[in-house]
Amino acid sequence: MTIRLGPWSVRLAPRALVVGLALVVVACGVTVAAISTGEFTVPVPDVVSALFGQGTPVAELIVSKLRAPRVVTGLLVGAAFGLSGAIFQSLTRNPLGSPDFIGFTAGASTGGILAVVAGGSAMTIAGGALTGCVVTAALVYAMAFRGGVQGYRLVLVGIGANALLLAVNSYLLTRANINDAATAGAWLTGSLSGRGWDHAIPVALALAVLLPVCAFLSRPMRMIEMGDDSARAMGIRVEVVRAVAIAAGVLLSGVATAAAGPVVFVALAAPQLARRLTRSPGVTMGASALMGAVLLTAADLAAQRVLAPTQLPVGVLTAAIGGTYLTLLLRKDRH
Amino acid sequence: MRTAEHTAEVAVEAPKGRGRAAVLAGGLVVTLAMLALVAMASVAFGARSMSFPTVIDAFVAPDGSSDHTVILQLRVPRTFLGIGVGAALGLAGALMQSLTRNPMADPGLLGVNQGAALGVTLALGLFGLSDPAVYVWFAFGGAALASVVVYALASAGRSGSSPVRLALAGVALGMVCTAVASAILRMDTQAFDRMRFWLTGSLAGQTAGTLARLAPFMVAGLALGLLLARPLNMLALGDDAGRALGVAVNRTRLLTGVAVTLLCGAATAAAGPLWFVGLIVPHAVRAVVGPDQRWVLPYSALAAPVLLLGADVVGRVIARPGEVQVGIVWAVIGAPIFILLARRRRVAAL
Numbered sequence: 001m002t003i004r005l006g007p008w009s010v011r012l013a014p015r016a017l018v019v020g021l022a023l024v025v026v027a028c029g030v031t032v033a034a035i036s037t038g039e040f041t042v043p044v045p046d047v048v049s050a051l052f053g054q055g056t057p058v059a060e061l062i063v064s065k066l067r068a069p070r071v072v073t074g075l076l077v078g079a080a081f082g083l084s085g086a087i088f089q090s091l092t093r094n095p096l097g098s099p100d101f102i103g104f105t106a107g108a109s110t111g112g113i114l115a116v117v118a119g120g121s122a123m124t125i126a127g128g129a130l131t132g133c134v135v136t137a138a139l140v141y142a143m144a145f146r147g148g149v150q151g152y153r154l155v156l157v158g159i160g161a162n163a164l165l166l167a168v169n170s171y172l173l174t175r176a177n178i179n180d181a182a183t184a185g186a187w188l189t190g191s192l193s194g195r196g197w198d199h200a201i202p203v204a205l206a207l208a209v210l211l212p213v214c215a216f217l218s219r220p221m222r223m224i225e226m227g228d229d230s231a232r233a234m235g236i237r238v239e240v241v242r243a244v245a246i247a248a249g250v251l252l253s254g255v256a257t258a259a260a261g262p263v264v265f266v267a268l269a270a271p272q273l274a275r276r277l278t279r280s281p282g283v284t285m286g287a288s289a290l291m292g293a294v295l296l297t298a299a300d301l302a303a304q305r306v307l308a309p310t311q312l313p314v315g316v317l318t319a320a321i322g323g324t325y326l327t328l329l330l331r332k333d334r335h
Numbered sequence: 336m337r338t339a340e341h342t343a344e345v346a347v348e349a350p351k352g353r354g355r356a357a358v359l360a361g362g363l364v365v366t367l368a369m370l371a372l373v374a375m376a377s378v379a380f381g382a383r384s385m386s387f388p389t390v391i392d393a394f395v396a397p398d399g400s401s402d403h404t405v406i407l408q409l410r411v412p413r414t415f416l417g418i419g420v421g422a423a424l425g426l427a428g429a430l431m432q433s434l435t436r437n438p439m440a441d442p443g444l445l446g447v448n449q450g451a452a453l454g455v456t457l458a459l460g461l462f463g464l465s466d467p468a469v470y471v472w473f474a475f476g477g478a479a480l481a482s483v484v485v486y487a488l489a490s491a492g493r494s495g496s497s498p499v500r501l502a503l504a505g506v507a508l509g510m511v512c513t514a515v516a517s518a519i520l521r522m523d524t525q526a527f528d529r530m531r532f533w534l535t536g537s538l539a540g541q542t543a544g545t546l547a548r549l550a551p552f553m554v555a556g557l558a559l560g561l562l563l564a565r566p567l568n569m570l571a572l573g574d575d576a577g578r579a580l581g582v583a584v585n586r587t588r589l590l591t592g593v594a595v596t597l598l599c600g601a602a603t604a605a606a607g608p609l610w611f612v613g614l615i616v617p618h619a620v621r622a623v624v625g626p627d628q629r630w631v632l633p634y635s636a637l638a639a640p641v642l643l644l645g646a647d648v649v650g651r652v653i654a655r656p657g658e659v660q661v662g663i664v665w666a667v668i669g670a671p672i673f674i675l676l677a678r679r680r681r682v683a684a685l
Binding site (some may be wrong): 095096101143144146153156157159160161163164166167168170171174264265268269272307310312313315316317319320322323324326327330331 | 500502521663670673677
């Protein structure tokens, strides 16, 4: 389906649109459920009035200080992970090329742990995570570079780097003193509990800048998926697109890890789930971001409620839900 | 393409086939000697430093001193455990890569070790079964279930079992197993404390009793795996070609699955979910000895324990008086080698 407006035209896949809308609806539903339910139930109308500063003090505290920032952080972080996963899976043409599998997230963790051990504040930890992610990405890229980067080699080198960094992380944890180890451990399991607006804002800013960039990149990247030579023949500046895409993907996963810790599996699963739901031939940016947001917030909701009062880290649930769902989709896969 | 390469190689190798076999057999003996050397180092070095005469006395004239007890009751079982676990994981990786014709196959990557680990977590954490001879069956169950599910998932589609599908299915299943295991451990702090070191992959803290109970399974798995070299060689040309050469395809698959389950289950029950051993060793071995499984399998089974035990010794020595778990040292040594391999050549053809 193509929509034309003067010189502009946009190609729309009806199924992708429907799936996108459905994901938005699910995300809204999860958001409302997460804000209104819990140990203290706030009815939905009160939620709205509390958000606009018209509710009872208790409702206002719970809604706008505790629950809303947590859900919003979840939505933003999930979207960032999903988007960054889509970028790297498209670049490497491989579902395993997602940042949590090729060492970027592990590198961010290393940075975060080092910041904790150095006695850093929440801001320093976030900075450490971002730095770790960028440095790891640069190293992996450099090590995989051999007159150009091949997707498969990038994945293999990344898997090696991932294993190395995970080992370094556990070593740092066993060496650190017990308080630092506990702080770092809590951050490492990937959790959204206790996230405030100051966690959400950096991710929101990053998304505000990088979402349009990704929208611009999505078409040339799809051409690059067909091979560098064909893309070049279509007039795409392959190296420029690739460099910008990598920068965007690394920043997104770094910022997301800084906010919520290394939540596994969202970046791997969200693009694949979105791809299979929309039945598109390759990974798509928008649907992946939406899917990531839904996956993370739904997992966080489940993590708070399933074994209440025991609170599970959200990473456990993203792995359980995303993994099971992906398994089911793989079973039916006809590609 | 693999077939073409294979044929070309056979054509080149044919005239000097016998000489090559002699060289490879000699290499096997050298690897065995290296294993013996590492094993001696593993007995001699540890968190407590001892003189060589003391070490020798412990075997010749044990006098019940604490040094001798450490050697006989801790270091010797640990050394044998390291050899068994290394051989099991190396051979399991080689078998899986050969059966799936997938250079990325690894018991850790395909979720088999995580399945075994989930089984052990259920047994230890939820049911409180602490006898290794009992919980190894949970490990077998988990490993078998995981390999069947992953293989079924990966070969369900129209295009059959492609490397990427297989890896994706394995990673997904492994993640689910790990998540369930960690949820169980989170509910039970005591179980978490018991299993903390086991979960990072460690050879420490297992006794001669554990070794004795797990050894029969490892030996059975090793023997079965090594016997499968010839049919696997023929299957390397594809199922149809294998059938034409007289291989019972399904029986070979099933037996390989049994061997992998025995090896991964026993190794995981002993040392925790060790990653990466089964991926990197067969890669390195193939780069040296070529694609013939009759050499790849025994070399993998011998080279892996050399490296694993070596990593364990290094871990004991570098952080005295404490020690670094073998899983950590192994990754720090193995990952750069793996990266070099991935850089140097296109993934070595199977």
